[in-house]
Every structure is written in C-alpha cells, then in structure tokens.
Amino acid sequence: MARQIGSSLAVLMVSDLARSQRYYREVLGFDVTEWWAVRDGLTGLALKLQQSPAPSGVHPNPPEAGQDTGVDVYAYVENWMALDQLYAEFTANGAEIAREPVVYAEGGPWKEFIVSDPDGYHLAFGGIDGSRTHCSFSPHVDSAILWVRDLDGAVERYAKLLGLAVRKEDRYGLLHLFRLDNGTHLMLDSRGMESVPVPERGPVLFKLNAFDIGKAAEEAEACGFTIVHGIERLPEVAYFNMKDPDGNVLMVTQDHPKGERKA
The missing domain is CATH 3.10.180.10 (2,3-Dihydroxybiphenyl 1,2-Dioxygenase, domain 1)
Structure with a gap:
C-alpha cells in the first residue's frame, strides 16, 4: 500500500515572522512561502514559521544535561562532503554558528555543527563518514525533465494534474520548475522544441x-x-x-x- 504520510513540519514560533523568513531564505537557502520553509523539499528539512502572539511564545529548547547548547531541529546529510558544503554556504551567507563542526568518534564517526536563527532556535546538521564520502554524485534522482512544445499549456496541465501551485519565481525563461513534495523536481523544458515532431511512441x-x-x-x-x-x-x-x-x-x-x- 502506498504510504499515506509523506512529510511533516516542525513548527517554530518566532518573534518577527518577516525577519525569520528573510533569514531562512537568504542565509540558510530555504524555499520560503507563506505555508512553509523547506530545504530540499518537504521530505528534506521542513519547518513552519509562525508569528508568536507574545514574546513568551518563543521558547527554544534548553540544553540537555551536560551540554551547553540546546537543539530544536536535527537535519541529517549523506556524508561529510555534503556537510562541509552546507557549512561553507551558511558561513558565506553570514549565518550565526552556535557550534563549530565537531567530530565524535562514536556513531560512525559522527560530525556536526549547529546554526542559530534570529530567535535563538538551534538547527543541528550532521552525518556519518559513510561509504559514499568521496563520491561526487548524490544517490538521488534530483529532477525529471520533460520536453514540451507549449510551455504555458504544459505548466497548466501538470499543475492541474498534480494539484500544484504555479509560481512566477519557478519560471526560468523557457523552462518551468515544479518543486515536488519529496524533494524531486519536475522540469518542463521547451527550449528548441517548436519544430520537433511529437513521437508516436516512447x-x-x-x-x-x-x-x-x-x-x-x-x-x-x-x-x-x-x-x-x-x-x-x-x-x-x-x-x-x-x-x-x-x-x-x-x-x-x-x-x-x-x-x-x-x-
């Protein structure tokens, strides 16, 4: 039977919604809408940012016993190569690093770092040094690409079929990108397709x-x-x-x- 729960969202109550949305979008590279803030789709790191009605509603988790930093959200990566790329991206964008990368001998070994957001929520990013550490390819199909002749018509057709919103920011000239819930993208590409005949079979x-x-x-x-x-x-x-x-x-x-x- 096909799975019925495809994703979940962790809710963070924030003191200034516009500021938090800007931080997650510009500094942490999230796809931010009025409904969610996601990195690598709804099955990647998915959060829901909500405006707190009062300062008391913003309450990051306290540190566990013996620790100096609480963690509100954990995100796991495939290997240290991906982890190091995230760290470099975040620091280049001006993210506040609450804990620099550290390696724990147990559990893999395990490597992680922690980022702080404007309200003091802490996001931990970590992963093991697995068998694919030195592989340049990620073992995921990132996108499915369909060649189409009438881009506007194809976008309308697939949006209706899959119940997806059509957003201006997802149009890149002669290409339109649908960001699917599982992190995969559906790309409709019309470049050079005007005079290409429609195949009878495929x-x-x-x-x-x-x-x-x-x-x-x-x-x-x-x-x-x-x-x-x-x-x-x-x-x-x-x-x-x-x-x-x-x-x-x-x-x-x-x-x-x-x-x-x-x-």
Missing part, C-alpha cells in the same frame, strides 16, 4: 502514485492526457500508462495489499 519516463486508480484515470483525461494502456489490475498493484500532448509517457500506479483488488 518509453515510460517516470511513475506517479495514486490513491484511487479509477478516479486518477478520469482526472488525467480531463487534464488532456491520453490513456495509452488501460487500467490493469494485478494482485498487488493496479496501473495504467498515459501520454501527454508532447508524447511523454507516464505510469500511474495504486498499490494495495496482496490479494486485495481495488475497484
């Missing part, structure tokens, strides 16, 4: 999950997609393939417990 480029496979097929057709492989129901999964007007083929699946077929 491979499945990526897969989307659905909660109701039948309703998903109806919604896809309403958004302008063509069902190229009708709903097939297997013991553990149901799926169909669809194609957009630019010939991009996507798979949609609904997982369900073995032996249970969904209507």
Whole structure:
C-alpha cells in the first residue's frame, strides 16, 4: 500500500515572522512561502514559521544535561562532503554558528555543527563518514525533465494534474520548475522544441502514485492526457500508462495489499 504520510513540519514560533523568513531564505537557502520553509523539499528539512502572539511564545529548547547548547531541529546529510558544503554556504551567507563542526568518534564517526536563527532556535546538521564520502554524485534522482512544445499549456496541465501551485519565481525563461513534495523536481523544458515532431511512441519516463486508480484515470483525461494502456489490475498493484500532448509517457500506479483488488 502506498504510504499515506509523506512529510511533516516542525513548527517554530518566532518573534518577527518577516525577519525569520528573510533569514531562512537568504542565509540558510530555504524555499520560503507563506505555508512553509523547506530545504530540499518537504521530505528534506521542513519547518513552519509562525508569528508568536507574545514574546513568551518563543521558547527554544534548553540544553540537555551536560551540554551547553540546546537543539530544536536535527537535519541529517549523506556524508561529510555534503556537510562541509552546507557549512561553507551558511558561513558565506553570514549565518550565526552556535557550534563549530565537531567530530565524535562514536556513531560512525559522527560530525556536526549547529546554526542559530534570529530567535535563538538551534538547527543541528550532521552525518556519518559513510561509504559514499568521496563520491561526487548524490544517490538521488534530483529532477525529471520533460520536453514540451507549449510551455504555458504544459505548466497548466501538470499543475492541474498534480494539484500544484504555479509560481512566477519557478519560471526560468523557457523552462518551468515544479518543486515536488519529496524533494524531486519536475522540469518542463521547451527550449528548441517548436519544430520537433511529437513521437508516436516512447518509453515510460517516470511513475506517479495514486490513491484511487479509477478516479486518477478520469482526472488525467480531463487534464488532456491520453490513456495509452488501460487500467490493469494485478494482485498487488493496479496501473495504467498515459501520454501527454508532447508524447511523454507516464505510469500511474495504486498499490494495495496482496490479494486485495481495488475497484
């Protein structure tokens, strides 16, 4: 069965919302909206900044026994290379470092540093020196890229299909970027596509999950997609393939417990 909880937000009550939003955006590199402040998507480091009605509402965690600095949020990275890059970025942007990088022999070894925000909340960033420490590639698919001919039409189509907001700041000339909840990006690129013919057939480029496979097929057709492989129901999964007007083929699946077929 597809997971039902995809992300969570830690809530920080702040004394000056505009100041905190500016700090998280400009100094810590978060994507900040009126709903959240996230770094690497909602499944990365995700916070909700809220204006405190009174100074007493701002209360960072006290240090645990034997420590000099309390921690309000922990964020974990893949390896020390990524950790060092974050530290360099934050310090270059003027972040207040509450604790310089330190290495603990136990637990990996483990390395971390702590950043302070304008209200004294402390964000700890850490990671182990794992097997990928000296690898230049991150083991994540960062973006899915679809070539499209009518960028505005494609943006409207995918925004409606996925229930996403269309933001001006996500348009980069002939390319539009959707920031998905799991940290992956969906890039719609129209550069040089005006005279390129639409392919008749193509491979499945990526897969989307659905909660109701039948309703998903109806919604896809309403958004302008063509069902190229009708709903097939297997013991553990149901799926169909669809194609957009630019010939991009996507798979949609609904997982369900073995032996249970969904209507």
